[in-house]
Amino acid sequence: MHSNFVQQSTLHAAIIMDGNGRWALARGLPRAAGHRAGVETVSRIVEAAPELGIGVLTLFAFSSDNWRRPSPEVDALMALLWVYLAKETPRCVENGIRMEIIGRRDRLEESLRRAIQRTEAATAHGRRLHLRMAIDYSARAAILAAAQETTPLSRESLSGALGPPVDLLIRTGGEQRLSDFLLWECAYAEFVFSRRMWPEYGADDLAWAVREFRGRQRRFGAVPQPTAKSHDAWLE
Numbered sequence: 185m186h187s188n189f190v191q192q193s194t195l196h197a198a199i200i201m202d203g204n205g206r207w208a209l210a211r212g213l214p215r216a217a218g219h220r221a222g223v224e225t226v227s228r229i230v231e232a233a234p235e236l237g238i239g240v241l242t243l244f245a246f247s248s249d250n251w252r253r254p255s256p257e258v259d260a261l262m263a264l265l266w267v268y269l270a271k272e273t274p275r276c277v278e279n280g281i282r283m284e285i286i287g288r289r290d291r292l293e294e295s296l297r298r299a300i301q302r303t304e305a306a307t308a309h310g311r312r313l314h315l316r317m318a319i320d321y322s323a324r325a326a327i328l329a330a331a332q333e334t335t336p337l338s339r340e341s342l343s344g345a346l347g348p349p350v351d352l353l354i355r356t357g358g359e360q361r362l363s364d365f366l367l368w369e370c371a372y373a374e375f376v377f378s379r380r381m382w383p384e385y386g387a388d389d390l391a392w393a394v395r396e397f398r399g400r401q402r403r404f405g406a407v408p409q410p411t412a413k414s415h416d417a418w419l420e
């Protein structure tokens with residue numbers, strides 16, 4: 185259960201990393217250059233997350249609908265994911281980061297599937313941050329698959345099969361939509377939208393989003409308990 189009005193000390197932040205293509209095109213660069221710059225942002229954000237009290241970080245890297253993009257762009261994205269895993273795995277081990285990939289695996293290249301297995305095995309003991317990278321991910325497909333595999337089917341069992349509830353959902357790039365990301369887990373997420381394109385998003389922006397989150401009152405449908413201070417204020 186949610187502990188109603190107490191802010192959890194470690195939170196689950198999820199980020200829709202959007203705007204790579206527009207960032208590149210605005211500079212006269214190919215979209216793939218935006219994706220390359222976006223990978224550097226991932227490293228910056230992963231490094232900053234634990235110090236901001238983020239215990240679980242889920243990043244949307246490639247949606248199941250992104251297969252609809254031109255194949256050279258899809259190939260570039262898949263190659264970058266492979267390079268990212270190869271490069272970051274030792275750093276994750278060093279920094280206590282457990283990396284998990286969520287989404288379908290059966291449509292990925294064999295070499296990427298192997299890289300995912302290696303990374304997950306090597307980082308399994310990380311406790312400082314649980315980093316979840318969503319690749320070939322669709323929330324509707326994930327809910328459907330979990331419902332088919334879960335017996336008896338209940339709200340709790342389905343929640344358990346899917347993953348931790350999202351506290352803070354961030355989307356960069358100016359759009360304000362979920363694009364089939366973590367639909368169930370975002371039931372009570374706080375949303376923060378940034379106009380900044382992902383390649384330009386930094387640790388300061390993440391810190392701002394977390395401060396914004398901590399300043400919000402989450403009610404989960406209930407009525408807030410008056411705190412001592414607000415109660416006194418009432419009586420005055």
Ligand code: IPE
Nearest residue numbers: 201202203204205206245246
């Ligand atoms: C996000 O940037 C990365 C992926 C979706 C893989 P986009 O590539 O969607 O960038 P825009 O939205 O076209 O600018």
Ligand code: IPE
Nearest residue numbers: 200201202244245246247363
């Ligand atoms: C969502 O971004 C997917 C990722 C960030 C990986 P898109 O750019 O694909 O979403 P839409 O098409 O604008 O909704």
Ligand code: MG
Nearest residue numbers: 202203204357
């Ligand atoms: Mg986009």
